Amino acid sequence: MTRWYSLIMFCCSILSLGQASRAQTADTLPAVVQAAEDQNKVTFSGELRPLRGVAGAPAPFYSYFWELGDGAFSFEATPQHVYPDTGTYQVRLYATNNYDDGRPPPTKPRPIKIKNKTYPIAAKPSGFFQGGGNIEMKANRMPRPGEEMVLVIGYRQPAGTKTGGSLLLLYNEKTFKQNNFNLGEARAYHQEKQVPTDSLWAYLPPAEIEDAAFGGPLLALRGPAAHAPLPASSAAHNQQLKAMLLEKMGTFRKNHAWRLEGAQAGAEQFMFVSLQTTPEMIRDTNAVVNITALFMPDDPALEPEEYTMELQIVASHDPNRIMLRNHRMNYRFTGKKKLLTYKIQFQNTGKGPAKKVDIGVRIPDMLNGNSITLQDMQPRCVPCDSAYENQSCLDTVITKDSIHFVFRNIYLPGVQQEGVNDTDSTKGFIKYTINFGKKPAKVPFASQAAIVFDKNEPVITNRSVGRFKPGLSPGIILGYGHRLGSTGKLERGGDKNLTIGASIAPFAPHRRYLQMELYAGIFNEYERFKERRRGGDTVIDNHDYKVMYRDVYEKVNIITLEAVPLQIRYNLNSWVGVGAGALAAINLSTRTRTILKSTMASATGTPGITLEGDLDRKTTYFTKLNPAVFADLQLGRVRTGPAAGIRYLYYMHPSEQRLFVYVSWKI
Structure with missing residues (x-):
């Protein structure tokens, strides 16, 4: 029985590996462009891998985006297109697999050769500009890590206006730590020419501006427009335009500019930009990224226009x-x-x-x-x-x-x-x-x-x-420590110390959080008895004295630094919190003063007198590393604001126990 069971499991494993291998292979199969040509009219269709539905989701389906190679495009499954001129056109199909568990089919351009020229056909409105402006964008799909996304950027020059202008594309917002896109390729069909971003100033009234984003002053290029005197109102308007452009550019890491020398009045024109999502693209599928395009006509009678597209990062392509x-x-x-x-x-x-x-x-x-x-x-x-x-x-x-x-x-x-x-x-x-x-x-x-x-x-x-966002909440702490089990007579003052400290934690945490603390013990002083010697005589100011005993003491003043690198805290509610963690204490400086106290009586029986003097003074630094563990209870506004607490600490080298009572304020 065991042998048959092992054989069945082995066969299932082989089958599952084969299915996984086939699925992985299918994901790499490119979209195949099929073209049925009739003179200069072509009907397109796509040959795509079979869809693999996601359990519980609606039936999977493909959505389509076609670049037809001459500046035209379509979102239809089987578009028809009439090419106005002869030549070879590179046609691309971008298919998006909705409710499918794999990757979209890779895109492979197919050349289409047109041998016949047709008569000019009056262009019909595409319906692309649904917002009523002169610049808009569409994406073939929502951004998904590891996939290519195509932006369709459409612009139009209003009829009866001076043609020409500039286009600025802005992406990779600075609000995200990483770059989400890299520019793959920009495909232009109407003499759009990519230019350095700073050359945009050449098409504004001449002025010298300073912008750290470009590494120094930017001077307008010397051209025909640079020599024409402008009214003060035009200059002021242009300064506002420059300020607006710099502000927009300051919110994005990446920008690209194109000159639109071939812009035709009254015509809709399109260019296509491939953006490749980066490996480090934000994985938060709730994140919304912005891509902005600015259209700046050369005609001074037209205002610049901005179009911002919001895109949600997705884990799978679901249209709902x-x-x-x-x-x-x-x-x-x-x-x-x-x-x-x-x-x-x-x-x-x-x-x-x-x-x-x-x-x-x-x-x-x-x-x-x-x-x-x-x-x-x-x-x-x-x-x-x-x-x-x-x-x-x-x-x-x-x-x-x-x-x-x-x-x-x-x-x-x-x-x-x-x-x-x-x-x-x-x-x-x-x-x-x-x-x-x-x-x-x-x-x-x-x-x-x-x-x-x-x-x-x-x-x-x-x-x-x-x-x-976690945020940061700095805090101050003032506390008083008391050592449990003090030696009393032999060591006076060593059981108490005053401490000031600081903390850093997330702002107003709800329940569990981590907190770091740093303390300096500024009043940690004690006196320690060393030894007593009896007997002896001495002469002071020509008088004989009998030494009853000599005591040797040490007065020690310590400045300590205590760090809490690890502390886990938990707020039971808004008023009660508990915590536990580890602490490392080190003596930054230890000043030791050795004192001799002599108690004596005169030879005639005069009451004893005491004389005190220093035998030695020394200072040492960075001594006595002493780790500790602790637990505490805190009452008050424990999430943010004032609170009071009591902490039990157990030090290990040497072994001792302390109670620390403190007040804190989190900002």
């Missing part, structure tokens, strides 16, 4: 997600008025349209559900309480621990619906703000959404977790 903006907060400045911004994105991934979308969100206990304010939505609807019958509307239902945003009477196409090519039409979102109900406890809090399309099973999103 919830994210909390600025999810890491400073607890010092968090109170009832602190405003939190949530955004819930959803996408109908089904085969048919959805008429109703119910988004249920769990509200953490520390948040005030009655403070919810709706900021934005897609599709845009009126409130249901003001809608006429069968009008598209949004209903908001708040319960004790949740909120429901219900889109009613809408038409949201499905990704797999026949005839649906615009994936943006299958998406929507809700954006709202909410306040804390009271000063929150310093613990993480999580929200999660369940999205129901019509009567289908709910789609559960990721958990969006809000956290508080």
Whole structure:
């Protein structure tokens, strides 16, 4: 029986290894571009590895992004494109595997050779500029560690204006310790030329500015514009523009600039930037990163425009997600008025349209559900309480621990619906703000959404977790120590000492935390009896005296340094805390004064007198390293503010016990 069981387990292991090997191999298979050419009209499709669904998730599917090699692009599964000119075009397919447990298929460009030239075709609005501005961005997928992401940067020059301008791309915010992206490649099709960032000043009125970010003064390039006198108002406007640019650049580690010499008035133009996520990319899948683009037209009548794209770092590609903006907060400045911004994105991934979308969100206990304010939505609807019958509307239902945003009477196409090519039409979102109900406890809090399309099973999103930064809380400590089991007569004063110290800990910790302390014992002095000698005679001022005894004492003054490198503390509540840890004490300096005290009587019986004098003085440094362990109890405002405590310490070399009573104040 054992032999058969071993054989079966061996076969299962071989099969599982084979499946894992095949899965790993499948992840490396590139997306294959298929092209059906008809003169200069090409229909594209992709050959992709089979999807592997995640247990409990909706059915997996691919979403598509095509770069067609001439500045055009598509998010359709099988796009058609007419090339206006002959030539060879590099076509790229970026497929994203939604609800799949593997990696997206690698991208491999395919050259498409067009031999026939067509007549010019009037360009139609692409629908890309949904915000109404002249610059926007889209990403083919949310950033995931170890994957490539493509930014589509679109800009347009308003008709009837001077053409040309500059484009500035900013990424890798300084709020994160690490760089999240590296620039892979920028693919331009309209004479966009990458230039050094500091050359942007060449296209502003001439002025000398100082900016440490560029290592010194930046001078405007000498060109035709540099010699034209400008009104004072234009110069002032330009100084404001420079200040704005420097401020924006100061919040990011990386920036790249392009000159848009080929910008055509009234035309939509696009460039594509590949960003490779770095190995050290932040792994927090609740983090939201910003990428900003600035479009600065050469026409002085046009104001610069900024577009900032928020991207949530993800562990897997799920089109339905919830994210909390600025999810890491400073607890010092968090109170009832602190405003939190949530955004819930959803996408109908089904085969048919959805008429109703119910988004249920769990509200953490520390948040005030009655403070919810709706900021934005897609599709845009009126409130249901003001809608006429069968009008598209949004209903908001708040319960004790949740909120429901219900889109009613809408038409949201499905990704797999026949005839649906615009994936943006299958998406929507809700954006709202909410306040804390009271000063929150310093613990993480999580929200999660369940999205129901019509009567289908709910789609559960990721958990969006809000956290508080640890912060630092310095403190001061003043204490009085008493040694237990003092030797009394032989050693006076050595059982007491006054100590001042400092501590460092996380700010206002809720329960368990680590704390470091450093103390200096400034009044640690004692007197120690050494020996007594009897008998003897002496002469003082021509008078004879009989020496009764001579006592030798040592007066010792010690300056100590005590460090607590390791201490674990636990706050039972806001008023009681306990702790335990280890301490290392070292004598920084020890001053020893040896004193001779002589007690004597005169030969005629005069009452005895005492004379005192120094036999020796010496100072030693850095002596007597003495480790200790301790436990203590603290009462008061133990998280932050004043508190009092009592600590029991056990020193090991030499062995002794002490009680330390102290007051502290954490800032």
